[in-house]
Amino acid sequence: MGAYNQIESALIHGGIYGDATTGAVNTPIYQTSTYMQESLGKHRGYEYSRTGNPTRAALESLIAELESGMAGFAFASGMAAIAAVLSLFQSGDSVIISSNVYGGTFRILDKIWGNFGVGYKIVDTSNLEAVNSAITPDVKAILVETPANPLLTITDLVGIADLAKHHSILSIVDNTFMTPYIQRPIEHGVDIVVHSATKYLGGHSDLIAGLVVLKNAELAGKLAFIQNATGGILQPFDSFLLIRSIKTLGIRMDRHVQNAIAVAEFLKEHTAVKEIYYPGLTEFPGYEINQKQAKNGGAMISFELSENHDIRAFFRGLRLIALAESLGGVESLVCHPATMTHASIPKDIREKVGITDALIRLSVGIEHIDDLTADLDKAIEGARM
Secondary structure, eight states: OOSOOSHHHHHHHOSSOSOTTTOOSSOOOOOOSBOOOSBTTBOSSOSBTTTOOHHHHHHHHHHHHHTTOSEEEEESSHHHHHHHHHTTOOTTOEEEEESSOOHHHHHIIIIIGGGGTOEEEEEOTTOHHHHHHHOOTTEEEEEEESSOTTTOOOOOHHHHHHHHHHTTOEEEEEOTTTHHHHOOGGGGTOSEEEEETTTTTTOSSOOOOEEEEESSHHHHHHHHHHHHHHOOBOOHHHHHHHHHHHTTHHHHHHHHHHHHHHHHHHHHHOTTEEEEEOTTSTTSTTHHHHHHHSSSOOSEEEEEEOTTBOHHHHHHHOSSSEEOSOOOSSSOEEEOTTTTTTTTSOHHHHHHHTOOTTEEEEEOOSSOHHHHHHHHHHHHHHTBO
16 A cells, blocks of 8 residues: 555555546546547557456445455456356356355356356355365355355355365455455455445445456456457446445444344344344354454345234335445445345245245345334334234
8 A cells, every 4th residue: 555554544645546637636537438548559658449448447446445456457347247247167167156146146047157158156165165166176266255245144254265265266255245345255265246336335226337346457458458458447427426435435334334233133123033143243153253354244134024924014114225226325225135136036945045925135225223213113013913
């Protein structure tokens, strides 16, 4: 790092900070598709904006620094980022994925990459012995979420990274739920980190973006080729918005987590709540592992109401908290994974891994905590049958 040692400062001053030409403290929006060349084969570092753009480059440099990686890449969405990473594999390869993983990740492997001969194995990655047993010669990577979506299952990052190294395969972590402010997988030995930057990194529900960070130059070179060849790049204006949003990531996440802890305690004590999933609770399975690899439990909570409650009435009863896809915005959002974020996963697989029709996922925002708990309490009481 430069004249700072803490991530709170890196969020603001990291990567390519400012503009060397004008002295502007914010990287300008270089809204251009191409660049004048001085002569044949001689340019100023940029030729065509699919290949490289100064605004996007500033963002890519920033996320690489924040995740302690070698290089970063910005894509038009989180799924475009996942697709680019999966393009590292070829027909006959397989990827191990966490047993509860974002539905879009499952869908692209099951419905798209399967057409090209890339397979997958669903494994409880919190069980390292199960992961090790699942590694056969065709397995070329382990792709995990920790906490996983939507049951917040915790996976040991060091354990996964060590297993991957031992078998000479890649370790990939989707760090969307935690962000580099809370958890930095590369520092635990992981090879590749992926983000849906639409979520906490963007933080305001006003952009769609994906980011990838690589640990070494060889991987970075491969992904740079894939990004340029396939072209799913993030546009300059959205790159600018994302840099702007990342500057406030630290103070936003502090408030998100503060509220999440209070909401988790409220739900834990509520007589109508049958089950709660939150890594910040000491009794949660994986709490100790999460404490070793992350600053805190994040701001995502999942829970189930007791059988004498109508889940549809609960959703209808909310006034402050919005029923909506996505997460990580300053506003609190609630969703029904079985019919929304994870609907693409077949029902038998969902139920096998614990994603029941009763499961509710809550992205805790930064509103006043009293208003959040009052909204939840009223909706729960209104759902009683």
